[in-house]
Amino acid sequence: MSIIELKNIQRSYVNGSQSLHVLKDINLQIASGEMVAIIGPSGSGKSTLLNILGCLDAADSGDYFIDGKNTASLSPDALAKVRREHIGFIFQRYHLMPDLTALSNVEIPAIYANQPGHLRRERAAQLLERLGLQGREHHKPGELSGGQQQRVSIARALMNGAEIILADEPTGALDSHSGEEVLRILHDLNREGHTVIIVTHDMKVAQHAERIIEIQDGEIFADSGRQQNAVRARYIPAPRKSQSKLRGFVDRLRESMSMALNAMNTHRLRTALTMTGIIFGIAAVVTVVALGQGAREKTLESISGLGTNVVSVYAGGDFAEDDAHPVLTLVMADADVIARQQFVDKVSPELLSTQPIRYLSNASKASVSGVGKDYFEIQGIKLTEGSNFSDERHAQQEIIIDTNTRNKLFAPHENPIGKMIVLGSVPVRVIGVAHEDNGISPNRLSVWLPWSTMMYRISGQTALTSISIKLKDDVVSGPAVESLTQLLTARHGTKDFLMFNRDKYRKAIEGAAATLTLLILMVASIALMIGSIGVMNIMLVSVTERTHEIGVRMAVGARRGDIMQQFMIEAVLVCLVGGSLGVALSLVIGPLISLMAGGVLTAIYSWESAGAAFACSTIIGMIFGYLPARKAARMDPVAALASE
Numbered sequence: 001m002s003i004i005e006l007k008n009i010q011r012s013y014v015n016g017s018q019s020l021h022v023l024k025d026i027n028l029q030i031a032s033g034e035m036v037a038i039i040g041p042s043g044s045g046k047s048t049l050l051n052i053l054g055c056l057d058a059a060d061s062g063d064y065f066i067d068g069k070n071t072a073s074l075s076p077d078a079l080a081k082v083r084r085e086h087i088g089f090i091f092q093r094y095h096l097m098p099d100l101t102a103l104s105n106v107e108i109p110a111i112y113a114n115q116p117g118h119l120r121r122e123r124a125a126q127l128l129e130r131l132g133l134q135g136r137e138h139h140k141p142g143e144l145s146g147g148q149q150q151r152v153s154i155a156r157a158l159m160n161g162a163e164i165i166l167a168d169e170p171t172g173a174l175d176s177h178s179g180e181e182v183l184r185i186l187h188d189l190n191r192e193g194h195t196v197i198i199v200t201h202d203m204k205v206a207q208h209a210e211r212i213i214e215i216q217d218g219e220i221f222a223d224s225g226r227q228q229n230a231v232r233a234r235y236i237p238a239p240r241k242s243q244s245k246l247r248g249f250v251d252r253l254r255e256s257m258s259m260a261l262n263a264m265n266t267h268r269l270r271t272a273l274t275m276t277g278i279i280f281g282i283a284a285v286v287t288v289v290a291l292g293q294g295a296r297e298k299t300l301e302s303i304s305g306l307g308t309n310v311v312s313v314y315a316g317g318d319f320a321e322d323d324a325h326p327v328l329t330l331v332m333a334d335a336d337v338i339a340r341q342q343f344v345d346k347v348s349p350e351l352l353s354t355q356p357i358r359y360l361s362n363a364s365k366a367s368v369s370g371v372g373k374d375y376f377e378i379q380g381i382k383l384t385e386g387s388n389f390s391d392e393r394h395a396q397q398e399i400i401i402d403t404n405t406r407n408k409l410f411a412p413h414e415n416p417i418g419k420m421i422v423l424g425s426v427p428v429r430v431i432g433v434a435h436e437d438n439g440i441s442p443n444r445l446s447v448w449l450p451w452s453t454m455m456y457r458i459s460g461q462t463a464l465t466s467i468s469i470k471l472k473d474d475v476v477s478g479p480a481v482e483s484l485t486q487l488l489t490a491r492h493g494t495k496d497f498l499m500f501n502r503d504k505y506r507k508a509i510e511g512a513a514a515t516l517t518l519l520i521l522m523v524a525s526i527a528l529m530i531g532s533i534g535v536m537n538i539m540l541v542s543v544t545e546r547t548h549e550i551g552v553r554m555a556v557g558a559r560r561g562d563i564m565q566q567f568m569i570e571a572v573l574v575c576l577v578g579g580s581l582g583v584a585l586s587l588v589i590g591p592l593i594s595l596m597a598g599g600v601l602t603a604i605y606s607w608e609s610a611g612a613a614f615a616c617s618t619i620i621g622m623i624f625g626y627l628p629a630r631k632a633a634r635m636d637p638v639a640a641l642a643s644e
């Protein structure tokens with residue numbers, strides 16, 4: 001039975017308006033175990049025919065049966081399977097991968113055939129030894145002679161069994177001695193039962209075969225016919241041990257990974273340049289996020305003085321009441337009623353006045369607030385020394401001073417706690433020092449008295465300037481403000497006060513900060529985008545440059561998916577490494593910017609943003625690697641092989 005049967009095969013090449021009819025109606029049968037030479041002058045269509053026999057190329061019309069199976073209906077991946085499992089190619093110029101060792105070159109077909117790693121290496125080493133290449137396993141093609149390279153390529157052809165061996169001018173690039181050697185090997189293989197088909201223009205080579213087919217101008221001109229005594233046992237390949245689908249997938253993935261690393265290593269400069277875009281893009285994004293986070297924390301810290309969920313009530317219809325006629329509508333009873341509301345946590349009244357202040361011979365002027373003892377907590381003011389008021393209702397002559405006042409009245413090492421100072425004309429004892437982050441007037445001296453002391457001993461006023469209210473944590477400020485407004489309006493008969501919801505104010509500031517961060521982030525993302533397009537560009541160049549490699553891989557049986565995966569992994573790896581370097585760079589840039597900004601900006605890094613950066617680089621790699629990888633996977637094997 002014929003292992004190969006061609007029926008009315010036609011093949012033309014169309015170049016623009018010109019059409020070249022290369023194969024004209026080829027009919028041919030080759031039996032299993034034959035050794036055939038196809039001979040003809042250069043340009044007669046021998047290689048075209050051999051490529052069709054090897055399922056690298058398809059006929060325009062006619063049928064090609066391998067082992068009785070018509071190849072016309074097979075998908076690209078099914079054809080790859082035929083090449084992988086039944087066919088071994090030997091080319092005139094060997095087509096080895098220059099960056100891989102002899103052993104790795106021989107292993108390639110087995111990787112795509114899903115063979116376990118150790119069996120693969122074992123068999124590759126055996127084949128190399130059998131072909132007289134022991135000791136040369138770890139040499140790269142450039143370190144081997146032509147004859148040796150051709151023997152490596154024969155080993156590669158045999159890796160998966162190769163019932164059919166197709167050799168296109170296998171001795172064309174060799175000296176006569178090496179040529180003889182290769183022909184002897186092909187003879188031996190034929191004796192073992194491999195079907196061997198040699199294409200040559202050299203009669204001396206053709207005479208090694210038992211059957212010679214002459215081809216001229218795309219037609220079979222003469223055929224010496226099948227040798228009757230040549231019937232041999234059909235070659236039966238050793239049973240292949242392939243591993244589970246998953247193991248095979250993981251193996252191929254690892255293989256793709258090392259191929260990608262290899263490619264990156266061979267083109268270090270290009271890889272580095274590609275990465276630059278990603279490095280700076282990711283660094284920009286991560287730095288902006290970190291600085292934005294720092295700015296946010298800073299804003300939050302500086303407005304934390306406003307307290308959370310704090311509402312203030314001011315006396316008067318608007319902020320610009322003149323000092324000569326202060327509005328006298330808020331009273332202590334209002335504060336007491338507000339304190340009884342169930343959504344209210346803490347309440348403090350506030351009475352404002354300005355008074356001369358003196359300690360020994362140091363005198364100045366201070367703004368004085370009469371407040372409740374919860375005032376400091378409501379306002380988020382911290383006591384750095386001493387303690388809070390123990391009682392607010394009995395006009396105790398106690399005072400809490402701020403750090404400015406402390407520095408103004410006392411020597412740096414003097415302990416102010418317990419000292420008597422004079423406020424207006426009233427002696428009061430310092431019981432605490434508070435730090436008020438007052439960004440508005442940094443040189444102002446502020447002091448605080450119990451509101452009762454202020455009312456009864458200092459200013460004599462009974463009307464409150466304002467009431468500060470801290471709502472309970474789980475209370476929503478909007479409705480609470482509404483309810484307080486109704487309460488006070490009912491008590492006063494008219495709305496003679498202003499409510500100030502600090503929570504809303506705070507949220508507005510936070511919102512503005514977030515908007516700014518978002519804006520800068522968008523700019524940084526554009527930088528990253530440009531970097532990504534760089535990756536795509538370089539990957540496209542890389543695919544074009546490695547067209548020949550892709551052709552070789554396809555010839556030995558790589559599926560489209562394998563090629564796709566290899567280039568995708570390379571793109572993702574480039575982006576991931578670029579991403580890591582970008583994060584690292586950002587760790588340097590952030591503090592540098594903080595330093596230059598004089599501490600106004602601090603960068604705060606988080607694992608989340610680093611993680612997001614990595615996720616981002618991977619996705620970029622996948623998106624921008626996809627197009628080049630697809631281009632590689634869809635290449636025509638013959639055209640890819642022809643490019644060099």
Ligand code: ADP
Nearest residue numbers: 013015020022041042043044045046047048049
């Ligand atoms: P041989 O191997 O016998 O020297 P080929 O089969 O390589 O001949 O080529 C046969 C003819 O087809 C030649 O004239 C060649 O120029 C032409 N040919 C081969 N490949 C292509 C191609 N991809 N596009 C156009 N013409 C081609």
Ligand code: MG
Nearest residue numbers: 046047048168
């Ligand atoms: Mg040729």
